[in-house]
Amino acid sequence: VQLVESGGGLVQPGDSLRLSCAASGFSFSTSGMSWGRQAPGKGLEWVSFISGGGYTRYAESVKGRFTISRDNAKNTLYLQMNGLKSEDTAVYYCTKDDVRGQGTLVTVSS
Secondary structure: OEEEEEOOEEEOOOOOEEEEEEEEOOOHHHOOEEEEEEOOOOOEEEEEEEOOOOOEEEOOOOOOOEEEEEEOOOOEEEEEEOOOOHHHOEEEEEEEOOEEOOOEEEEEOO
16 A cells, blocks of 8 residues: 655745645555644644545545545545645545554645
8 A cells, every 4th residue: 555645835825725645555446534633742643535426525624624525436535625725734644544644734824
C-alpha cells in the first residue's frame, strides 16, 4: 500500500484548497478511504470517509465546508476544502485502514 498526498499550502481564512492522494498497491476502487489531520501539538483527528461505493461521512467540524471524493480510474482520493479557518491548520493524511501517507501541510493564516 502506498499513499502520496499533495496540494497543501499556505492560504488565508476563507480560501479554498483541494488535496489529492495518489494510491497504489491495493484495490483502490473497492476500498474505503479516509482523510485525517494532525494539528500542531495535537493528536490525529479523523476528518472524512468515503466508501468504495461513494458513501461519505464527515466530522462535525468540517461538515458543509469539506467534500471528499474519489476518481477510481485514476486511483486518486480528493478533499475539497472551502471556507478554510485557522483551526483547519494541520498536516493532512490520506489513510487506508492503519496505513497513511507522508501527509501534506495546510496552513491557514492571515
